Amino acid sequence: MDAPLLNKTTTKEFRSRWIEYIYGLQDTICAALGKLDGKAVFKTDDWERAAGKGGGGRTRVMDMGAVIEKAGVNTSVVFGQVTDAMRKQLQMDGDSWFACGLSLVIHPLNPYVPTVHANWRFFELYDGGGYIKDRWFGGGADLTPYYLFEEDARHFHGTLKKALDSFDPDLYPRYKKNCDDYFSNTHRDKETRGIGGIFYDHLRPGSEAHAEDLFRFQQLNGDTFLEAYLPIVQKRKDNPYGEKETFWQEIRRGRYVEFNLIHDRGTLFGLKTKGRIESILMSLPPRARWVYDHHPDPGSREDELLQVCLKPKEWV
């Protein structure tokens, strides 16, 4: 473990800046999405954890918009004692913990506009004296299109890559592969949920200077999100579509549900630790469909998307 035993004052100041950044980012993203949609507005639910559990969050949800069928942009600032369940399931060796992050999922109405998910989080673990035992950043963003537009895939990946490259050109290839490996329906021949993006976790600072570097790294990734996603929405939101495209969108959203409920560590951890259900499950799509043994026609636009999920590609 490289993390120093920081005193409570230092760590409190660092946490406060992170919390402030996360709430600010939530405001920025919600404002941009509200402006984009023009019809629906975000509803805000401030919530607190049950008595004896520390913290709460701000869930912001929009639905039935002109462009966005359902979106959740959620923050949480939670802390507490390490429970036996956490020790066992997460191999957490400490006395108490703190976590703060933003998690978002946007499901647009038009099947030509991809669903997107992103998350940026910070976690700290303390010993009995309240000093840091361990801490790390994690996060990422990934795209789930229903129809493939290679230029959109290149734009999304390219924008994320540019941000990572400004820190270290080795990061994108690693975090891109992490993402393909993680968002995989292993029960379906490792079919990926979408066309990926980047995913990283357990970025542990080795010094205070390194912690500041990682903080800036997270900020740059968070700040890059709208630039990576919004131009794609703008470009595709008025594409004409019909029942066929909606049907395929619902089939793929069924796979999205499968991933989130069967494999996603965040969702399962939330369910097992009795988190706020509506905030955890806001990630689920508004509509989903399951058809027995469904396969798109070989060579169709639908099959083209499926093939890049079965065999992830390098986009940039």
Added chain:
Amino acid sequence: MDAPLLNKTTTKEFRSRWIEYIYGLQDTICAALGKLDGKAVFKTDDWERAAGKGGGGRTRVMDMGAVIEKAGVNTSVVFGQVTDAMRKQLQMDGDSWFACGLSLVIHPLNPYVPTVHANWRFFELYDGGGYIKDRWFGGGADLTPYYLFEEDARHFHGTLKKALDSFDPDLYPRYKKNCDDYFSNTHRDKETRGIGGIFYDHLRPGSEAHAEDLFRFQQLNGDTFLEAYLPIVQKRKDNPYGEKETFWQEIRRGRYVEFNLIHDRGTLFGLKTKGRIESILMSLPPRARWVYDHHPDPGSREDELLQVCLKPKEWV
């Protein structure tokens, strides 16, 4: 353990009769559902497990019917060596195993007609010499209405109870409670998936005479299924409905998906042991919907159903 170390000839004959019963029941149920629907027909997929794994099954699926939107009536006859994963996850202490059962899920189109699920299964575990170490029957049937009709609930539970009572009047109350406890979305304040039915497992014969009793018990339960369910379909299938009822049906089907993917032991075991995905997931509804923090209006027909899921009732 009461089960005697039966020799291979005895157990083979018993298994054969059970397999024959299960395939016959599949034919009977599919014929009745096909006749009821009048439009859609069952498609049959015979499948075999991958090389090195024993057995296979017969998946029979119907969809887009006049009455039935999606139904699967599946049998499987599978066997193999006990793997490390089975030892660990199922605490199975043996050398090899055999399982044969029928599992069905029927999702009707009309929101006034309930979804139904039923399953009857037999499991054997052998020592290194091929003699029985353990064996048991399990099964049950449960109803998932979207709108509550008390007389339908009484008919379904009453029919199942009548069959159990002919063996032992103590069984129904126990198996009814098992069912409410099992089909529970524990992550949603223990909201049940539907209005239950019966559920039993690990019925272990203490003698050969007892094994024959349990065989007859399973048969009676299997044979009772159509009597418990079909009259309800007949009574409600022509009820007029509109978008409001379909919307609520999809919301409840979302809860069905949550239960099956998060909690159902059979589904999770199938996914973890790399079973045949399309047969395992045929249980998922054709359509589902998730709306953030959705609550039906207090006192509405929708709320009436939700209330009996939050607080299971005695129907007979």
